[in-house]
Amino acid sequence: xxxxxxxxARSTTKEALKDLxxxxxxVQSCTVVLDAETRRSKGFGFVEMPKAGEAKAAVFNLNGSxxxxxxxxxxxxxxxxDS
Numbered sequence: 001x002x003x004x005x006x007x008x009a010r011s012t013t014k015e016a017l018k019d020l021x022x023x024x025x026x027v028q029s030c031t032v033v034l035d036a037e038t039r040r041s042k043g044f045g046f047v048e049m050p051k052a053g054e055a056k057a058a059v060f061n062l063n064g065s066x067x068x069x070x071x072x073x074x075x076x077x078x079x080x081x082d083s
Contacts, residue, residue: 001055003047004077008032009068010041016068021047024061025054046077 005017018030032045049055055076063074 001049001052002077003049003055003059004044004075005047005062006044006073007070008041008043008045008072009070010043012041012045012068012070014045017045017047020062020067021049021058024058025049025051 003021008017012032014030014032017032018027021027021030026049028048028050030045030047033042034040035042047058049058059074059076062072064071066072
């Protein structure tokens, strides 16, 4: 299950995000979206968790929590649109 994490602190790294989500299960991939020009975080990212039950536990426990000083929103990501 692919999860969208919004309102990330600009200082949150993908390694820190991955470590946080691994508390709830295995993480297949983790990305913090960066601005193409500045290479700084845009304040959101994605985490892919292969087991739906683990992903749902992460959403339940992390949505609305404080991570690095920002209250984040975690939800199931919409499917990717084909270009």
